[in-house]
Amino acid sequence: MNTPPQDTPAPVAAPGAPGADPRSQRVVVVGGGPGGYEAALVARRLGARVTVVEQQGLGGAAVLTDVVPSKTLIATAEWLTIAEQGPELGIRGGDPGEPRDRRAIVDLEAVNARVLALAEAQSADIRARLEREGVQVVHGRGRLDGPSRVVVEHDGADGADGAGDGATTTLDADTILLALGATPRTLDTAVPDGDRILTWTQLYRLTELPERLIVVGSGVTGAEFAGAYQALGSEVVLVSSRDRVLPGEDMDAAELLEGVFRSRGMTVMSRSRAATAERTADGVAVTLADGRVVTGSHVLIAVGAVPSTAGLGLEEAGVRLTESGHVAVDKVSRTSVRGIYAAGDCTGVLPLASVAAMQGRIAMSHALGDAVAPLKLGRVAANIFTAPEIATVGYSEARLREQGSRYVTTMLPLARNPRAKMLGMRDGFVKLFAHPEAGVVLGGVVVAPRASELVFPITLAVAHRLTVDDVAEAFTVYPSLSGSIAEAARVLHGQVR
Numbered sequence: 001m002n003t004p005p006q007d008t009p010a011p012v013a014a015p016g017a018p019g020a021d022p023r024s025q026r027v028v029v030v031g032g033g034p035g036g037y038e039a040a041l042v043a044r045r046l047g048a049r050v051t052v053v054e055q056q057g058l059g060g061a062a063v064l065t066d067v068v069p070s071k072t073l074i075a076t077a078e079w080l081t082i083a084e085q086g087p088e089l090g091i092r093g094g095d096p097g098e099p100r101d102r103r104a105i106v107d108l109e110a111v112n113a114r115v116l117a118l119a120e121a122q123s124a125d126i127r128a129r130l131e132r133e134g135v136q137v138v139h140g141r142g143r144l145d146g147p148s149r150v151v152v153e154h155d156g157a158d159g160a161d162g163a164g165d166g167a168t169t170t171l172d173a174d175t176i177l178l179a180l181g182a183t184p185r186t187l188d189t190a191v192p193d194g195d196r197i198l199t200w201t202q203l204y205r206l207t208e209l210p211e212r213l214i215v216v217g218s219g220v221t222g223a224e225f226a227g228a229y230q231a232l233g234s235e236v237v238l239v240s241s242r243d244r245v246l247p248g249e250d251m252d253a254a255e256l257l258e259g260v261f262r263s264r265g266m267t268v269m270s271r272s273r274a275a276t277a278e279r280t281a282d283g284v285a286v287t288l289a290d291g292r293v294v295t296g297s298h299v300l301i302a303v304g305a306v307p308s309t310a311g312l313g314l315e316e317a318g319v320r321l322t323e324s325g326h327v328a329v330d331k332v333s334r335t336s337v338r339g340i341y342a343a344g345d346c347t348g349v350l351p352l353a354s355v356a357a358m359q360g361r362i363a364m365s366h367a368l369g370d371a372v373a374p375l376k377l378g379r380v381a382a383n384i385f386t387a388p389e390i391a392t393v394g395y396s397e398a399r400l401r402e403q404g405s406r407y408v409t410t411m412l413p414l415a416r417n418p419r420a421k422m423l424g425m426r427d428g429f430v431k432l433f434a435h436p437e438a439g440v441v442l443g444g445v446v447v448a449p450r451a452s453e454l455v456f457p458i459t460l461a462v463a464h465r466l467t468v469d470d471v472a473e474a475f476t477v478y479p480s481l482s483g484s485i486a487e488a489a490r491v492l493h494g495q496v497r
């Protein structure tokens with residue numbers, strides 16, 4: 001898990017505490033992604049008058065272009081990966097065939113239509129929920145006009161606001177939450193055209209599978225899409241500027257995944273920085289910094305994201321931004337301006353939907369004088385939706401080493417687990433980290449199909465400071481994949497003194 005240090009602006013008093021009646025508080029949330037809409041619900045529950053300003057659609061990038069669409073696409077890829085086991089498990093004709101043969105059975109237009117319909121429906125559900133709870137939703141682009149006012153610029157796209165091009169609405173606020181999110185980082189020398197040179201938000205317009213997809217960037221986004229498109233039937237070249245895929249993740253997990261990618265026929269180019277991407281007569285050409293040229297039918301640029309904080313009057317209002325343009329916040333989501341909070345990807349704390357939502361909830365509890373516990377990054381659970389999935393929780397091994405913490409660890413290969421053998425699963429492992437004397441579980445990594453579901457017992461152990469003996473003594477079903485978690489805890493029992 002990646003846990004960048006948090007900036008700590010000078011402490012300021014919570015505007016709603018102590019004694020202020022939340023019902024007299026006007027809260028304006030700018031940005032309706034998980035950071036914003038979860039916060040709006042908490043603020044309403046605490047009795048405040050709440051307005052959410054959103055320019056794109058409720059649910060934000062998480063629902064409309066990032067989490068929901070990518071995981072829905074990956075669901076189709078996952079079915080094809082499972083079907084590969086068909087012949088081994090005695091199913092005649094169950095094998096979807098070599099990746100290139102899948103082009104005949106995958107209807108990408110139908111896949112993407114499903115993806116987009118699901119995202120739209122979820123966005124509509126969130127809007128309906130907010131309105132049902134009494135949150136006012138205003139469509140438009142919000143910007144700060146000083147420390148306690150938001151001006152909304154309308155583009156006329158939402159008739160419900162009765163506002164047209166150039167019209168503005170002014171919202172005065174006691175508390176403002178900035179939940180602005182981020183957008184794909186692009187390279188000046190690889191300008192996306194939405195057709196052959198693509199960002200991840202543009203992938204869902206494709207009606208046919210890319211014949212040969214070049215993925216630039218081997219972070220979580222690049223790895224997830226490279227794996228998914230390969231499973232769907234595209235030939236995939238993954239261009240990684242670093243030594244290995246997933247440079248920020250558990251090294252054993254990243255090495256295992258890279259091995260799986262290669263064994264499935266993916267070309268993984270490490271220490272290869274893309275310098276330019278250009279259209280050719282029938283596709284694209286990516287030129288690497290060392291002069292090599294990689295050709296393909298399409299290229300996906302997945303080189304990170306930039307916070308959506310520019311041009312919104314933040315610094316003019318006194319909100320301190322970091323060098324990378326993120327809003328500097330402390331562990332209760334306060335910015336450098338009293339009454340202005342920030343949550344989610346625009347803060348750069350840890351770009352996950354779950355963390356954004358938690359930061360937003362914490363901000364509102366703090367602002368409105370409710371009980372609040374600061375954000376604890378050492379407990380976050382995350383998952384990389386590749387095949388196999390990589391789920392992590394708590395402290396990573398890199399972090400434990402970095403901070404000089406003493407720990408004991410064990411890693412059990414999934415191939416030894418009886419249920420995994422029955423299911424024909426080979427690639428994966430369970431790894432636990434624990435304190436060498438107290439035996440408290442500090443973190444863990446699960447690499448397995450559906451690791452996102454399997455990791456929860458470790459999440460509970462980390463959240464409640466359970467020991468390896470607590471985990472080892474709990475019953476697990478026989479046979480089950482989660483049996484490996486209890487088994488790993490039993491191994492660690494012998495190492496804890």
Ligand SMILES: Cc1cc2nc3c(=O)[nH]c(=O)nc-3n(C[C@H](O)[C@H](O)[C@H](O)COP(=O)(O)OP(=O)(O)OC[C@H]3O[C@@H](n4cnc5c(N)ncnc54)[C@H](O)[C@@H]3O)c2cc1C
Pocket residue numbers: 030031032033034035036053054055056057059060061062063065066067070071140141142143179180181182200221308312343344345346350351352353354355356
């Ligand atoms: C491809 C991909 C897959 C991902 N998958 C996962 C995953 O599986 N699990 C996970 O936990 N995380 C995942 N993430 C990360 C996750 O998407 C983000 O952490 C999450 O979206 C952050 O939520 P947010 O509320 O900060 O911002 P966003 O979801 O980006 O929402 C911000 C909203 O604010 C709006 N906005 C911005 N500026 C203004 C303005 N001035 N006025 C009005 N509205 C404005 C934007 O239009 C947007 O709708 C993924 C990211 C990517 C790129």
Ligand SMILES: NC(=O)c1ccc[n+]([C@@H]2O[C@H](COP(=O)([O-])OP(=O)(O)OC[C@H]3O[C@@H](n4cnc5c(N)ncnc54)[C@H](O)[C@@H]3O)[C@@H](O)[C@H]2O)c1
Pocket residue numbers: 002216217218219220221222224239240241242247272273274275302303304305350351352382383384385
């Ligand atoms: N499943 C999930 O929860 C999920 C999925 C996707 C993203 N995310 C979140 O988003 C964050 C960002 O992930 P990301 O992958 O979008 O960005 P990232 O910044 O983590 O990775 C981008 C990668 O691109 C490489 N790169 C940059 N320029 C390059 C070039 N010119 N040529 C080749 N490689 C180049 C970088 O070295 C880096 O490794 C993650 O840390 C994660 O928190 C989460």
